[in-house]
Amino acid sequence: MSSLIIENANLFTGVDEEVIANGAVWVSDGFIKFAGHLKDLPTNGENVDRYDALGKFVMPGMTESHVHLSYNNAHPQQLNSQPLPIAMLDAADNARVLLGSGFTSAISFGSAQGLDIPLRDAINAGRIPGPRLAASDRDLGSTGSNADGTFGGDNSKKIIADGPWAIRKAVRTLAKRRCDIVKIFLDGEALSEFAPPGVLTYTDEEVATAVEEAHIRGMRVVCHSRSAAAVKQAVRHGVDIIGHANYLDDEAVRMLEAKRDEIFVGPGIAWEIALLDRGSELGLPRDAMEQRGYQREIDETISAVKRLRESKVRVLIGGDYGLNITPHGTNSKDLEYFVDLFGMSASEALLCATRDGGAAADTSGMVGTLEEGKYADLLIIDGNPIEDIRILQDHSRIVGVMKDGVMHCALMQKNPYVAPNEQMEG
Ligand SMILES: [Zn+2]
Structure with a gap:
C-alpha cells in the first residue's frame, strides 16, 4: 500500500x-x-x-473538454494525412504532452481513423502516459454537413449518414468499436462553402435517433452547434455536451438553464482567436477571416458565455488544440481566455477546468475535485x-x-x- x-x-x-x-x-x-x-x-x-x-x-x-489527440499540429487542411502507423505514434506523443501540461482527463470530440480508442486502451493499461480519455471515433454528419469536408479530407475523419436508419447503423458501428463518445455535427463553420453556422445539417428526427441509439448503447453524445438553432436542437434531443454555442438567443439560454444540472457547454474559443491572430501564416489573412465573420463570432461568444454564467450553466475549457496555430500542450491558454475575454476570476476559470470539466469527463463523479x-x-x-x-x-x-x-x-x-x-x- x-x-x-x-x-x-x-x-x-x-x-x-x-x-x-x-x-x-x-x-x-x-x-x-x-x-x-x-x-x-x-x-x-x-x-x-x-x-x-x-x-x-x-x-x-484539469480536463480538456474537447480534444483531438489524432491531430498532428498541422495546417487545418492537412490534418491526419499521415499513414496510420505514424498517426498512432503522434497520437501517443500528444497524449503524453497533454498529461504533462496538467490535463489528467480529456473528452474526445472526434478522432481520425478512430485512434482514440486504442489510445485510451493503451493509457488505461499503463503502456503509455496520457490522460483519462473518453474516446470517440470519426465525426458523424450528414451529406453536405461540416463533417463532410469543410477542410477537405477523406473518410479517415468522418462517417456520413443520412436518414434515421443509416444513422442508427452508424451509431451501432461506433458502439461496436467501443467508443465512449459520439461526436455529431448539427451545423457548420464560417469557413465552409456549403455548411455555415445556422444551417441545420440534420433534421430533428435524425438527431433524436442518434442520441437515442447512443444512449441505449451507453455512449454519450457531443456536438458541434454554433447557432442558437443548432444549440436548441441539441438540448431538445438530449445531447450531453454542446461544443461552441457561439450564438445564443433568449430561448436557447432558457433551455440550457433548465437542463443545467445535466448539460455542459464548451465554447472552444481558441480556434477563432488563433485563426484571426495567426491565420495569415496559413494563407488566411485577418481581414478575410473578419469578413467571414470570425470577429463577430468571438464577440457573440463573449456575450453568450456571460449569459451562461448568469444562468449557472457549466462552461468548460478546451477545444481544437492540435493545429499548427493551436499546438498540443498549449491548452491552458483557454484559462487565460476565460479570464481576459469572458471576465472570470482566476479561481472561477480554475473551477471550469477542474470541478466542472471533471464532472463532464467522468459521470461517476470521481474526477475534478x-x-x-x-x-x-x-x-x-x-x-x-x-x-x-x-x-x-x-x-x-x-x-x-x-x-x-x-x-x-x-x-x-x-x-x-x-x-x-x-x-x-x-
Ligand atoms: Zn473540434
Missing part, C-alpha cells in the same frame, strides 16, 4: 473558490484520503512518505495561478502531475529515459 502526504501547500480543492494556506493532501492507493487544512489531517500510519509543498500550489488535474474517496489526480504548481493564470501555460512551473496516485515525471521530455543534460547535448 503506497501512501503520500503533500503538506504545506496552497491548496485549491476545486470544491469552491477557496485557497487553503497550509493545506495537505493525503493520497493512498490511488485515492484521496484527505484534502484540507494541515491541522485537520487525521493521524496517519507510520509508512507514509511526505512531500513538502511549501510555496507550491496544489490543485486537481480533491475530496476524500476521489481519484488522486492532482497538479503541483510552482507559483500561484490565482495571481496569474498564465503560469499554467509554463510547463516548467508544473512540477508534478499525479494521475491515479502515480506521480509522472519528465513528461515534457521526448525521451524520459534519457537524462536531461544528455538530451541537450544531442
Whole structure:
C-alpha cells in the first residue's frame, strides 16, 4: 500500500473558490484520503512518505473538454494525412504532452481513423502516459454537413449518414468499436462553402435517433452547434455536451438553464482567436477571416458565455488544440481566455477546468475535485495561478502531475529515459 502526504501547500480543492494556506493532501492507493487544512489531517500510519509543498500550489488535474489527440499540429487542411502507423505514434506523443501540461482527463470530440480508442486502451493499461480519455471515433454528419469536408479530407475523419436508419447503423458501428463518445455535427463553420453556422445539417428526427441509439448503447453524445438553432436542437434531443454555442438567443439560454444540472457547454474559443491572430501564416489573412465573420463570432461568444454564467450553466475549457496555430500542450491558454475575454476570476476559470470539466469527463463523479474517496489526480504548481493564470501555460512551473496516485515525471521530455543534460547535448 503506497501512501503520500503533500503538506504545506496552497491548496485549491476545486470544491469552491477557496485557497487553503497550509493545506495537505493525503493520497493512498490511488485515492484521496484527505484534502484540507494541515491541522485537520487525521493521524496517519507510520509508512507514509511526505512531500513538502511549501510555496507550491496544489490543485486537481484539469480536463480538456474537447480534444483531438489524432491531430498532428498541422495546417487545418492537412490534418491526419499521415499513414496510420505514424498517426498512432503522434497520437501517443500528444497524449503524453497533454498529461504533462496538467490535463489528467480529456473528452474526445472526434478522432481520425478512430485512434482514440486504442489510445485510451493503451493509457488505461499503463503502456503509455496520457490522460483519462473518453474516446470517440470519426465525426458523424450528414451529406453536405461540416463533417463532410469543410477542410477537405477523406473518410479517415468522418462517417456520413443520412436518414434515421443509416444513422442508427452508424451509431451501432461506433458502439461496436467501443467508443465512449459520439461526436455529431448539427451545423457548420464560417469557413465552409456549403455548411455555415445556422444551417441545420440534420433534421430533428435524425438527431433524436442518434442520441437515442447512443444512449441505449451507453455512449454519450457531443456536438458541434454554433447557432442558437443548432444549440436548441441539441438540448431538445438530449445531447450531453454542446461544443461552441457561439450564438445564443433568449430561448436557447432558457433551455440550457433548465437542463443545467445535466448539460455542459464548451465554447472552444481558441480556434477563432488563433485563426484571426495567426491565420495569415496559413494563407488566411485577418481581414478575410473578419469578413467571414470570425470577429463577430468571438464577440457573440463573449456575450453568450456571460449569459451562461448568469444562468449557472457549466462552461468548460478546451477545444481544437492540435493545429499548427493551436499546438498540443498549449491548452491552458483557454484559462487565460476565460479570464481576459469572458471576465472570470482566476479561481472561477480554475473551477471550469477542474470541478466542472471533471464532472463532464467522468459521470461517476470521481474526477475534478480533491475530496476524500476521489481519484488522486492532482497538479503541483510552482507559483500561484490565482495571481496569474498564465503560469499554467509554463510547463516548467508544473512540477508534478499525479494521475491515479502515480506521480509522472519528465513528461515534457521526448525521451524520459534519457537524462536531461544528455538530451541537450544531442
Ligand atoms: Zn473540434
